[in-house]
Amino acid sequence: MRALTRLTTLKTSAIAVAMAGALGTGQASAGEVEVLHWWTSGGEAEAVGTLRDLLEAEGHEWKDFAVAGGGGDSAMTVLKSRAMSGNPPAAAQIKGPEIQEWGELGLLGNLDPVAEAGDWDALLPEVVADIMRHEGHYVAVPVNVHRINWLWANPEVLADAGVEVPTTWDELFAAGEALREAGYVPLAHGGQPWQDATTFETVVLSLGGSDFYRRAFVELDQEALESDTMIEALTTFKRLRGLMDEGMPGRDWNLATSMVIEGEAAMQIMGDWAKGEFTAAGLEAGEDYLCAPVPGTADAFAFNIDSFAMFRLTEQAAREAQYSMARLVLEPEFQHAFNRVKGSIPARPDLDMDEFDACAQRSMADFRQAEDEGGLVPSMAHRMAMGSDVQGAFYDIVTNYFNSSDMSADQAAERLAQAASLAL
Template sequence: MNPMNRLAAVVSLAAVLPFGSQAAESQGAVEVVHYWTSGGEAKSVDVLKKIIEKDGFVWRDGAVAGGGGAAAMTVLKTRAVSGNPPSAAQIKGPDIQEWGRLGLLTSIDEVAKANDWDNLLPRQVSDSMKYDGHYVAVPVNIHRINWLWLNPQVLKKAGVTELPTTLEQLYAAGDKLKAAGFIAIAHGGQAWQDTTIFENLLLSIMGADGFRKSFIDMDPATLTGAQMTAVFSALRRLQAYLDPDGSGQDWNLETAKVINGKAGMQIMGDWAKSEWTAAGKTAGSDYACVPFPGSQGAYSYTVDSLAMFKPSSNNDTPANTAARNDLARVALEPEFQYVFNQNKGSIPVIKGLDMSRFDSCAQASAKDFATAEQAGTLAPSMAFNMSTSQAVQGAVFDVVTQFMNDRNADPSQEGARLLAAIKATQ
């Protein structure tokens, strides 16, 4: 990194002290609320912590496990309301705008300009990191949602000879896996996991355009149309292949069932790969990855980001500002991007970064993102806070979960229920 870029991270004190002595003597601190708590995710956070500490600052970890981030958001809201926000928090998509409208986020434009973020980041990503034209958050990665993970050894034992590329092939593989005594699809019965499957089916059946109309435009005709009925019908059919003992299970426990040969497949974002990596497994031999059947050409994504909060009066010091700016700078340096994303299963958010260090699944993901960006088939995930507010997301969660729990629910009625639930949030 150019020394001038490092200097920009602590511009507030640059005229007084050189960077090294300032960091060592001030011991500025940065507190981060996040929900990176599984094995691979925790290793990724530790990378960031060590770099920040190496730069002479104090890292205060605010990890909150559970609920796909819901528990962490509860903690964050409590802290913010009480006037004691953290330095930064893991927040995504439209929720960054919501926090910005509340006047609780602070600009990091100095860091962004010094490090040329506008040219460093894909436009779709950089736009979502800004509020009112100012950078208030830093992205750390890109996660692909529409992935299917498979254990080739288990598939072979079940007589599945080809990786599924269509929904019909997915159902056929599920039948063979069940007949051979395996769990066909590892799945934890939690609202966000149910909705991950629903979202992938919607992308498969309705395409990127239908996805956009449903969860960005929230078009009533699309939400209540025949294709939405087909999505819920497919969800009901796929439900027969899900882990019968998965109720309430965390995603990483279900991933372990695929790793350990108890299950054949899992429908999950690429953070699942971090568990394979942590287990010492190799992409292409120990496990396989394919786009969720039928969704080839589209790319459903979420971006992990750290939004920067205005400090409380007792924490508003030049040293803490320097620590916060160092966090923002480090997050978009190649050193961190490589190690963090290799551990976490995601791909770097920096455009054009050399992917030769990454495994075949990550390389395919980066290539598919670039292709979808050019084709206009990127789909910001609803299930992971990239296309809707938390209120709309919660409404969709409720409808999907109720459908999954009521075996007598009519797929043809679910689109109307979905529309009504979304309208109720507005």
């Protein structure tokens, strides 16, 4: 409930700021767009630089406001502080239900003129467009679609240990034993709450399927959260800890990816932003590294949509620069350039994928299939499935369970259900 309390406090402050007419005017100069985001690793920084270059080519000024760490948690803390002081940035990387939370505060601007001119309703899949709207109006623009349930692998390491990319959990654990014997870390991981939650949600998706996943993480169904399926998922998740190395606590995700790149580790479970690190290292998909759905999730697609929410501005030149940024985000030039570097797929599925690598092409094909067959699910770990208050509680429970020898899977499932009940 801590996050909910912070947002309630923020709402009181926001109303006062709005009455003063000071939203977003700050010290922004004409044509300046201050952009808050958490893309700070090598591949991510290169990707966001493409948008900066396009905006500046149109004569506007990009003021970078990058906040590293925590899978976005640190950035959201800074954003709330800025908003409470009446000086939010022009644009901020905000995702999923949090867009609605900021919309309820009355702080977001209306992008309908840009959306109508660009025919966003026709360009975007409904599952994407719906997240970008608040009360029927566009308030955010999608940058990409990430797939969470990816397993990345170093083919030379696998070959040296005599194993193949696993398609089941039994195969994964068996491969882990062979990889240990060959002197490798079977599964690279960063021991941070959001990374723990990322791995955990893929296990739930694998063992429960898409419908169960939605019941547990979107509907917050008590029976699903305390079910035998959830307990099995928690048990399997805990077993994965035995495939990791002792240096994982506190490790950033991109450092875990580097372990796979350098041949120290064999595999990593991570969203496809990890592919940006492989790309930045000059590696080629399908040859220098492999991608495959997490065991048991080939028919499902857990998605994370990066988006920029636009804060309400009163200064005309700043608003025009903001509109230009929103328009540029969905234009083919940026969608191609950004997503090829970032590792994700375009937010608009009408674009030609021939210039993308094999992993991205499979991701787009799997997205379309999952959309048709009901296999699309919003990521719990990446702010797409539930409100920030419940998600924060789930983070705590999942990471405490993963790192504790005293908490059983049954107890963890019970605590997840209790946390969810507070939001119902």
